[in-house]
Amino acid sequence: MVLTSVGVYVHIPFCERICPYCDFAVVARKSIDAIEEENYVAALLAELEIRAPQFELHHLDTIYFGGGTPSLLRPDLIGRIIESLCSKFGGKPREITLEVNPSTLEIGRLPYFIGAGVNRLSIGVQSFDDLVLKRLGRAHRFSDVEDIIPKARAAGFQNLSLDLIFGAPGQTYESLERDLQLLIEHAPEHVSAYSLTVEKGTPFSKADARGQLLLPAEEESLAMLDLVWGRLVEVGYNHYELSNFAKPGFYSLHNRRYWFRKPVLGLGMGACSFDPKSRKAPYGARPENPRDLASYLDSRLACEDVILSADEAAREAVFLALRTSRGLSIQGFIDEFGQGPEEFFGETSRRLVEAGVLNVGSGEVWSLTPKGRRVADSVFLELL
Numbered sequence: 001m002v003l004t005s006v007g008v009y010v011h012i013p014f015c016e017r018i019c020p021y022c023d024f025a026v027v028a029r030k031s032i033d034a035i036e037e038e039n040y041v042a043a044l045l046a047e048l049e050i051r052a053p054q055f056e057l058h059h060l061d062t063i064y065f066g067g068g069t070p071s072l073l074r075p076d077l078i079g080r081i082i083e084s085l086c087s088k089f090g091g092k093p094r095e096i097t098l099e100v101n102p103s104t105l106e107i108g109r110l111p112y113f114i115g116a117g118v119n120r121l122s123i124g125v126q127s128f129d130d131l132v133l134k135r136l137g138r139a140h141r142f143s144d145v146e147d148i149i150p151k152a153r154a155a156g157f158q159n160l161s162l163d164l165i166f167g168a169p170g171q172t173y174e175s176l177e178r179d180l181q182l183l184i185e186h187a188p189e190h191v192s193a194y195s196l197t198v199e200k201g202t203p204f205s206k207a208d209a210r211g212q213l214l215l216p217a218e219e220e221s222l223a224m225l226d227l228v229w230g231r232l233v234e235v236g237y238n239h240y241e242l243s244n245f246a247k248p249g250f251y252s253l254h255n256r257r258y259w260f261r262k263p264v265l266g267l268g269m270g271a272c273s274f275d276p277k278s279r280k281a282p283y284g285a286r287p288e289n290p291r292d293l294a295s296y297l298d299s300r301l302a303c304e305d306v307i308l309s310a311d312e313a314a315r316e317a318v319f320l321a322l323r324t325s326r327g328l329s330i331q332g333f334i335d336e337f338g339q340g341p342e343e344f345f346g347e348t349s350r351r352l353v354e355a356g357v358l359n360v361g362s363g364e365v366w367s368l369t370p371k372g373r374r375v376a377d378s379v380f381l382e383l384l
């Protein structure tokens with residue numbers, strides 16, 4: 001009897017070069033040699049054998065190849081991973097996403113990725129402005145972006161997601177306006193638009209500490225956020241999560257699993273899972289694999305099972321659901337935690353309602369108000 005579904009995240013850590021703002025688990029490789037990629041895939045499949053029993057009775061709903069740059073891996077290896085996952089869990093996933101970078105994808109590979117079963121591409125465009133791309137340390141340029149999108153369409157991809165960054169060093173409001181215009185002309189089904197964050201330990205954070213990172217002032221960053229959010233909604237995208245926009249019917253099925261805390265099996269270096277609830281972990285567990293390649297290939301299994309307490313799980317549930325336009329189901333929260341969110345958060349929630357950032361209006365759902373969405377990070381700091 002099939003009880004529920006699982007999404008599988010497959011991490012491919014290789015990147016042509018490391019961008020100076022990147023905080024992901026990555027390894028620089030101009031190209032991967034055949035032995036290294038075979039070895040990595042063998043490790044992934046061995047990990048699958050060990051971890052899959054935990055997801056017994058789950059059918060496979062989504063697969064997401066993230067990184068890193070998964071399109072550096074040969075299409076037949078991507079196909080081998082998909083086949084192994086399908087035969088392990090049974091069923092045909094509704095969505096199989098592959099992240100690609102405009103510079104690293106050999107265009108001739110696109111039809112083979114479709115042949116392997118991939119039905120959605122997430123393209124790391126970030127900007128259409130060469131100066132911004134250069135300052136971000138990206139390997140691709142505007143001409144690469146203009147090349148890959150029509151070729152992805154010609155290969156048969158009917159579900160494209162484009163990534164866009166705003167608040168980048170040297171980026172102006174006008175350059176972002178041009179980016180948006182070009183992005184809209186390409187009519188992707190989905191857009192992920194992120195404000196640049198300077199992560200600790202990255203070259204950007206060191207440059208920032210030396211005063212050498214020329215980021216837009218806070219007021220200008222907020223104006224950029226308003227521009228991106230306003231313009232995408234104006235042309236028909238649903239703003240369904242703080243950083244994500246989709247045409248009707250094209251929400252990311254895999255990412256929704258994270259926001260609504262559905263089981264995810266993470267395979268590969270640095271991958272995180274959300275294990276199904278069990279007697280040992282009644283509120284779920286979030287194991288995380290080693291973030292360096294040698295340790296992953298050596299030990300493969302998660303460093304430790306991070307078992308969530310009721311308190312951690314309740315805060316996480318609110319934080320993740322409030323990122324979405326659907327918001328937090330109050331009844332769902334009561335069913336899981338035995339009390340309503342208002343009772344759980346007490347004075348904090350009253351303060352947030354008074355500040356006009358939290359909407360508890362209907363009594364069925366908690367959601368952020370438009371004002372709350374603009375200052376979401378500070379609202380989450382209060383709730384976590």
Ligand code: SF4
Nearest residue numbers: 015018019022067068
């Ligand atoms: S391409 Fe993406 S994953 Fe790779 S280094 Fe750059 S930001 Fe990180």
